Amino acid sequence: MKYAYYPGCSLRGTGRAYEESLLAVFRALDVAIQELNDWNCCGATTYLSIDELTSYALAARNLALAARDRLDIIAPCAACYLVLNKTQRYIHDYPDIKLVVTRALDAIGLKYDDRVRVRHPLDIFLNEIGVKAIASRVTRSLKGLKVAPYYGCQIVRPYATFDDQRNPTSMDRLLEACGAEIIPYSLKTRCCGGSQKGTLPEVGLYLINYLVEEAQMNGADVIATVCPLCQFNLECFQKEASSEQNPLSTPVLYFTQLMALALGASSATIGLRRSLVKIEPVLEAKEIAYA
Amino acid sequence: MRNRQLIHAPEPHEAFEPRIVAFFCNWCTYLAADLAGTSRMKYAPNVRVIRLMCSGRVDPQFVLDAFAQGADGVLIGGCHPGDCHYQEGNYKALRRYHLLQRVLRQMGIEDDRFRLEWISAAEGDHVRSVINDMVEKVRALGPLQLNGMTEDALEEVAV
């Protein structure tokens, strides 16, 4: 089974470490992929507020490209994942949208096909490969590493495609298979503020503060994320979000970086160097090799 | 962006109003139709309901006769499997339905013109959707055209 890999814009920018580590995991678990030919921006959450119809057409182009190669899509970025899913639903539910999209695609010689499945790496790893198989391939157990699993919003909401909406556990199970210890984290699906940090800092900071603080108080060594924007928010503004009584400093990695590490990938190839809050000291303290 | 339904290209039989005969059982579907009424649901006026005590009473001849007399569609409504007021009349109806459907196919009568639906006393909205749906499908099919042979056949079995 081969998949069309749809990185999305962020994985080529602030989220590069996500892409690097994800590809490493794909290699380690031999998941066959090919990058979606000439993919375009999904429109993300912002485009919708300018012009919904267009954003559906944009997303649909990617779906059609995948359909042309008869492949299902893997979309690691939470925003991409949701937008593509949502586009499929709305095309199905609203005749008007369907008409607009099909015509637009027709204009560029593409056809919409609702058989394309849009899937998230969590889903693939859990349901196509399975916890057992992964555990069996772990070469460096993350034993003793306390991880706060942070899912954010758009993986589980509004569509619960492969996990529970209120208490998702897919990432927990994958990281446990890698030997890590999952700590209770009641805010695992609380919003990180998305682009608000950029546009309305004081709002964004508040959210970032309590998300990181909660993880830190529960003794997390690291926060694991599934979304480039979440990772960016939680990691890059810890100083600003700190308060005297408890300064924030907790590494925030992509779950794929942790998995890749456990599956034996060298730290050079999984973008650890791109972190602003370094994980290395923690790994050393826990005697987890990472070279 | 409005979400009203898409405007269809005009159907071939726009003017044509199908005539559909429905046989509803007294305990489930007829009640459901009453409920649709008391709840003031609105649906297409193309169906003429004939009340029977049980869908099991529907004699294949009734259906054939209806078609012979110019019905464009026939609908049978009974209680859900397991809910029959007479224990298993609706199962008998189901068996007869399948046999009859085959006969009708041979006569060139499309499947959409002959339908069996399980509708419980509480499902007024289901009555509405089934009737609207069937009327649309039959309207799309157009008036029932019986070739001479079929007509004779119908006459024969019906009376």
Added chain:
Amino acid sequence: MDLKRTVKFEADRDPEFARWISHTVGGERIRHCLQCGLCSASCPLSLHMDYTPRRLMHLSREGFKEEVLSSAAIWLCTACYACMVECPKKINITHLMYALKERAIQEKFYPKRFPIPVMAQQFSRMVRESGRITESWLIVRVFLRSAIWRLLGMSGLGWKLFLTGRMPARKEKIKRKSEIRTLLASVAATRKELAL
């Protein structure tokens, strides 16, 4: 203290707006709203909102366009869908928020240099130009048009990101850019034709 009239006259309402919201995609069930406030309570941003989501639902369905479109609340929505998942009447609140933003932008209902709409516009412009987003450039553009001073504040972080290779200067673009233009043109055409 400065007093202002709080009474509302029917003339203050815009029935067309009320009709629009309940016919827009996702607005199907807005009239069912119980005003229970579960959306507000489950919203991580509501604690900064001038109007809680619940109030926006009611004001919209009643047609108080001014209040709704000029509220800060619609811009605070991060589309986390928490409200929508819990809503006891299954109202598509998140989507309505998008619809309101779209309408507010169309009708220029936001303070000048207010970063969020600027962000949205720059975003769409960049997609139109190159088919993809290059975050570094997007941020620069946004702040140039909204709050330059913040760009300076950010520069420290920007530099760090640049050093860690997370702020590539190279612009991302797709090969067949013309397709995007054709796509957008077609959408515009159909919208016009069906008056959507």
Added chain:
Amino acid sequence: MPDTRRPTNGSDTDGIRIGVYVCHCGTNIAGTVDVKAISEYAATLPGVVVARTYKYMCSDPGQALIQQDIRDLRLNRIVVASCSPLLHEPTFRRALDRVGLNPFLLQMVNIREHVSWVHLDKPAATAKTNDLVRGAVRRVARHKPLQKRRVPINPSVLVVGGGIAGIHAALTLADAGKHVYLVEREPTIGGHMAKFDKTFPTLDCAACILTPKMTAVGSHPLITLWTYSEVLKVSGYVGNYRVQVRRKPRYIIEDLCLGCQECITACVYKEGKTRDEFNLGLSKRKPVYLPFPQAVPQKVVIDPETCIEFKSGKCKKTCIEACGERKAIDFKQKESLEEIEVGTIILATGFTTFNAARNAYYGYGRYPNVYTSLEVERLINASGPTSGELVLRDGTRPKAVGIIHCVGSRDANTNRWCSKVCCMYSLKLAHLIKERTGADIFNFYIDMRTPGKGYEEFYDRLLDEGVHFVRGRVAEVTEWAAHPSEKGKLIIRAEDTLAAFVRRIPVDMVVLSVGLEPQPDAQAVRRLFNISCSNEGWFLERHPKLAPVSTFTEGVYIAGACQGPKDIPDTVAQAGAAAAEALALVDAQFVELEPYTAFISEEECSGCKSCIPLCPYQAISFVEEKKKATINEVLCKGCGTCVAGCPSGSIQQNFFEDEEIFDEIEGVLAYA
């Protein structure tokens, strides 16, 4: 059994003379259907002597109009186009009967429920009505005079469910001198009410008003009480139901057990180890137990799941020693099947409460101090696990308590309906908790619903007592503290919609006011008794206003919360009503059955026997000497399945004869 096909007074000697009567039903029909045009059209149809319209046909003047015509115009067939026959067919049949015309020479056309209420387009509705009337006119000409069958009624009544509804119905009937079988699934009667502490709005204690009725049931000479029992099979028909009841073994010989409970004290288990169902797991019980002190009957039960003797067979059996001479304990006891015959049945199977764990975000099952309202009823109940002390799991008293309304009610994600009683019982609990603990109490509600005698006044009283009311549906209960003052508390997050901002309120205890749901086995039960359920799963009444306790199955009545959420007063009222309906039927001594039975014309029957397996009631038998099939009219329920199945067309069904239906088909289709 009289012949159902006796000739009528209105004879056909001077041909078929039909009268057609179209009802305006105020504007209900006339608003959408051109009734005048209908009657004019009907007048032109073959056989029609007169066609009239009238504002309200079902009214006395309306009926008089028809009766007048029958006399003056010698009408012998009547068509009434009005509402659903299920509503007024009996009315008009009586009208015919009173002037000596056989009631079955009537045909009704349903032009309200099936036409005027469901269509908007007047011409189309009128056209449809024309067709239906034409069909009826064609059909009625074929009608034959029929006689209802009179069958004797068995005076005993079966009541299913021993909650307050079943108890009240059973006592009413027994006091009226009828023999009642009361079947209860649990080891004791009392139902939910027995679990409550006090009842709103009067605050009299549930036990004080319930237990006397329970003992009355236990001791009433005319009531056969079977607890720990379930109905297995129901056959027969109104007036003559045959019911099979399964009595689960309680491993106690009821007649010998005195309820002294010495066996419980003697049990090898020094204290309870098993979840106590009656206290909803807030306490433990032993393998041999009495559900609660006032249980009726006062007979202990042995639970084979946990009793050592059943598991290993190696128990010291101290219980048997303790029981001694009485010899009431019998480990060998087997379940028994009882066959009873009753004339009528009352279903009072009650409700179940919403499973609060389904609303994960309220933390039920995750946080120990989140309780359901029913659990709190037990906690504040003097005979409950804490003997009335309202304390948290750690034994301390709560200083602040949050009561969350509408848990599992008014929510498209769980149950869409309003459970009707939660507002009031939440107020009651708020009052009682405040009384016992003096805690700060916060009620989180969407709408406060207190319709009922003295209910609103009770709400006022609570407001006086200083209970807080926050109008808003709670989003979540967490332990996550956003503020030092919240540390170690349960934090309730809701929008105070009247203040229009979000509030976080820390409390020590959360009470979830869970809604009411149909019993999980409601579907199975309704099939057993051949009645219907609403979409939500509540038993369906024959008419929401005019027949609230009757069902579409003659002789089967429903009472209490099995029909929909209800508080105690409404439940008792319904139970009384159901008992009265049953009495009315029983005291008539005879019941009239519709004559829609099937009959075989011997000469045409080929004796192929294909009809015999078609009948679910074994009403068809084969007469060997004649080589013909024959139908037992008493057993026949008139479904007509055999009629449709007869290859030689020799079976007919009264009132639904092939000819009648063919004519109706051709009538509705014949182009005007």
